[in-house]
Amino acid sequence: MIAENFEYSAPTKLDDALRQLSNEDTKVLAGGMSLIPLMKLRLAAPGQLVDIGRIADLNFIHEEGGTLRIGATTTHYQVENSPLVRSRCPLLAEAASHIGDLQVRNMGTIGGSIAHADPAADYPASLLALEARVALVTAKSKREIPIADFFVDTFTTALEPGEIVHAVVVPVEDQSTGTSYQKVLQPASGFAIVGVAARIRKSGGKIAMARVGVTGLSGKPFRATQVEKALEGAAGSPSEIQKAAALVSDGVDANSDLHASADYRKHLARVYTMRALAIALSRTA
Amino acid sequence: MTQTITLTINGKKRSDTVEPRMLLIHYLREVAGLTGPHIACETSLCGACTVHVDGKAIKSCSMFAVQADGRNVLTIEGLAADGKLDPMQEAFWNEHALQCGFCTPGMIMTAKQIVERNPKPTEEEIRHGLEGNLCRCTGYQHIVNAVKAAAAKA
Numbered sequence: 001m002i003a004e005n006f007e008y009s010a011p012t013k014l015d016d017a018l019r020q021l022s023n024e025d026t027k028v029l030a031g032g033m034s035l036i037p038l039m040k041l042r043l044a045a046p047g048q049l050v051d052i053g054r055i056a057d058l059n060f061i062h063e064e065g066g067t068l069r070i071g072a073t074t075t076h077y078q079v080e081n082s083p084l085v086r087s088r089c090p091l092l093a094e095a096a097s098h099i100g101d102l103q104v105r106n107m108g109t110i111g112g113s114i115a116h117a118d119p120a121a122d123y124p125a126s127l128l129a130l131e132a133r134v135a136l137v138t139a140k141s142k143r144e145i146p147i148a149d150f151f152v153d154t155f156t157t158a159l160e161p162g163e164i165v166h167a168v169v170v171p172v173e174d175q176s177t178g179t180s181y182q183k184v185l186q187p188a189s190g191f192a193i194v195g196v197a198a199r200i201r202k203s204g205g206k207i208a209m210a211r212v213g214v215t216g217l218s219g220k221p222f223r224a225t226q227v228e229k230a231l232e233g234a235a236g237s238p239s240e241i242q243k244a245a246a247l248v249s250d251g252v253d254a255n256s257d258l259h260a261s262a263d264y265r266k267h268l269a270r271v272y273t274m275r276a277l278a279i280a281l282s283r284t285a
Numbered sequence: 286m287t288q289t290i291t292l293t294i295n296g297k298k299r300s301d302t303v304e305p306r307m308l309l310i311h312y313l314r315e316v317a318g319l320t321g322p323h324i325a326c327e328t329s330l331c332g333a334c335t336v337h338v339d340g341k342a343i344k345s346c347s348m349f350a351v352q353a354d355g356r357n358v359l360t361i362e363g364l365a366a367d368g369k370l371d372p373m374q375e376a377f378w379n380e381h382a383l384q385c386g387f388c389t390p391g392m393i394m395t396a397k398q399i400v401e402r403n404p405k406p407t408e409e410e411i412r413h414g415l416e417g418n419l420c421r422c423t424g425y426q427h428i429v430n431a432v433k434a435a436a437a438k439a
Binding site for chain 1 (some may be wrong): 304305308328330332335342347348351352395398399416418
C-alpha cells in the first residue's frame with residue numbers, strides 16, 4: 001500500500017510549522033499512527049505534510065498552577081511512564097498504557113490522537129472524566145477550550161483551519177480521588193469497543209464527586225452525566241453502583257459494527273461502567 | 286518530489302534520494318537491501334516490520350523513510366556481532382521460539398525493547414509488550430519462554 005505523493009517538510013520551530021499550515025491541502029503529521037494508515041488506504045491524500053515530530057517545544061510534561069500541561073507530541077509511552085503523570089494524574093497514565101501496542105505507544109502522540117478524534121480512541125474517555133482543557137494555537141492566536149467542546153463529532157473537532165493542538169491541560173488530581181479506566185478491546189487493533197473512565201471522590205463516607213467518560217459506544221466520546229448524578233451523595237454500595245451504571249447507555253445512539261452490535265455495545269458499556277466505578281471507588285482514600 | 290535523506294542503519298551511514306511517500310519498510314528492503322524486516326499486514330497490526338529508530342521499537346510500515354532522516358535505525362541484521370548471535374536471538378534458538386520464522390525478526394526487535402526497559406519482566410508484562418506482534422503459527426508460548434530466558438541470562 002502506497003500513499004499518494006506529497007510534499008514533506010519537518011520544521012524544528014513551531015512558528016515555522018504554523019506558517020506552513022495556511023494551505024487547505026496541508027495536513028499535520030505527528031506520530032502518524034492514524035494519518036499514515038489513512039494515507040496508505042488513500043482515504044486521505046494531502047498535498048503537503050508538515051511533520052511536527054521534530055519540534056522540541058511541543059514535547060513536554062510540566063506542572064503549572066494546579067495543572068499538568070502535556071505537549072502535543074508527547075507520546076503515549078512518555079505519558080504512561082512519566083513520574084509526574086503517574087503521581088499527579090494516574091488516570092491518564094493508566095489510559096495511555098492501554099493504547100494500541102508497544103510500537104504504537106512509542107510513536108503515537110496525545111495531540112495527534114485527540115486531533116484525529118477516532119470515536120474508539122482511548123484518551124477521550126479519561127480526558128472527559130478529568131475535565132481536561134485543550135490549548136490550541138495558530139500563527140496568529142492562542143485559545144484554550146474544554147475537552148467536551150473540542151470533540152464535535154466522529155473524526156471532527158473544533159480545530160479551525162491553520163490551528164493545531166499545542167497542549168492538553170489536565171488538573172492535578174486530589175490525592176484522595178480514585179480513578180480507573182476499563183476497556184473491552186478489539187483484539188487485532190487494540191481499539192476500544194467500549195472504554196469507560198471513572199473518577200470518584202468521597203467525603204464523609206459519601207460520594208462527593210463522580211465523573212464518567214465513555215468512548216467507543218457512540219459517534220463521539222461523551223460524559224455520562226446521568227450516571228454521575230445518580231452517584232453523587234450515594235454511599236457507593238454495589239447495588240447503587242449497578243443502578244447508576246445501568247444509566248450509561250440511556251438515550252445513546254450506539255455504534256454497531258462487525259465487532260459488536262449496538263445492543264451488545266450498550267450491554268458492555270453498562271458492565272464496564274460498573275467495573276470502572278467499583279475500581280475507582282476502591283482506590284479512593 | 287524527491288528528497289535526500291541521510292541516516293545510520295546498523296551503524297553504517299548512508300544517503301539516498303527518495304519520494305516522501307516511500308515507507309521506511311520499503312526503503313529498508315528495496316533501497317538498503319535489508320530484507321530481515323518483513324512486510325505482512327501493512328496495516329500496522331502484525332509487527333513483522335518492527336525495527337528500532339533512535340532506540341524505539343516502531344512499525345516501519347507506518348513511518349515514512351523521510352521521518353527517519355538523521356536518525357539511527359537498527360534492524361534484525363544489526364544484532365549479531367562478529368558472527369555471534371545477540372542473546373535474544375540465541376534465546377529464540379534455544380527455546381524453539383520460531384516455527385515458520387516469518388514473525389521472528391519483528392518479535393525479536395520488540396522483545397529486545399521489552400527487556401531493555403524492564404530487565405526482569407513478568408510473563409504478563411512480556412505478553413502485554415508483545416501485543417503488537419502476531420505469530421500466525423500461534424507459537425506464543427515458546428516466544429514468551431525465550432524472552433524470559435533472555436532476561437534471566439542478562
